[in-house]
Amino acid sequence: MNKHDFKMGFILLLTLCIMPAxxxxxxxxxxxxxxxxxxxxxxxxxxxxxxxxxxxxxxxxxxxxxxxxxxxxxxxxxxxxxxxxxxxxxxxxxxxxxxxLPGKSAGGDAAFAAKGKEKAAMCMGCHGQELKGNGQFPKLAGQHPDYLAKQLHDFKSGERKSGQMNAISKTLSDDDIKALAEYLGAL
Incomplete structure (x- = not known):
């Protein structure tokens, strides 16, 4: 690599670094x-x-x-x-x-939601303290309970892949999944 090529490469690299995304x-x-x-x-x-x-x-x-x-x-x-x-x-x-766009609560069964509140603490590490999402981790608060329950079942069965979610969902019973989904939907 000669001096001119090095200089041109450096200018290109510098340009790419300072160009706004x-x-x-x-x-x-x-x-x-x-x-x-x-x-x-x-x-x-x-x-x-x-x-x-x-x-x-x-x-x-x-x-x-x-x-x-x-x-x-x-x-x-x-x-x-x-x-x-x-x-x-x-x-x-x-x-x-x-x-x-503004989200909206889907609502949830109050009796099950009360049971799901304590289970939701395990979700906060990735999905945020208010479960409103965290970067590449989705917002769970206000999502449809039926959708959330299906996703948890899919993670549990391995039909949907995500290492952490596959492991966590395997610890949940069907009643846990229902209660957690209802709680999250009610937020």
Whole structure:
């Protein structure tokens, strides 16, 4: 490597380091989100308890999940088909759009929710003290109890993969899962 090549490489590296990262475009995300409304609601709040609410989730979590669907690391035929046609910018814009929307509590069965409160403490280390998400860990507060219960059962059976969640869910009984999901939905 000669002196000129070294200098040009250094200038390129310096330029890349000081260039601002491309900011997500919430309006572009809103335009792309029309296809999401059928399952996740027009404002990101799902009316179907088997599909997650996206409103208020962290953009980091949403973007990671879209990438996982596209790469086949997370399986769902509908989401995989949608994600395969999304560019990285599309995913970033969609994630920013849904993260910008206010979430809403799905509610939960009060009797079960009271039983689930003590179990929720184990979730706070990753999902935050108020269970509103933490970076790439999703917001659990206010999510549909049926959706949460299905995800916990899928982690427990190994159908959905995530080392920490697979291990934690194996410690939960079916009643624990129901109570925890109801508590989280009620937040």
């Amino acid at each position: 491309r900011a997500a475009d919430i309006n572009a995300g809103k335009s792309k989100a029309a296809v999401c409304a059928g399952c996740h609601g027009s404002a990101g709040v799902s009316n179907n308890p088997m599909w997650p609410t996206l409103a208020g989730q962290s953009s980091a979590y949403l973007e990671k999940q879209l990438k996982n669907f596209k790469a086949g690391l997370r399986e769902n035929s509908t989401m995989s088909a949608i994600a395969k046609d999304l560019s990285d910018a599309d995913m970033q814009n969609l994630a920013a759009y849904f993260a910008s």
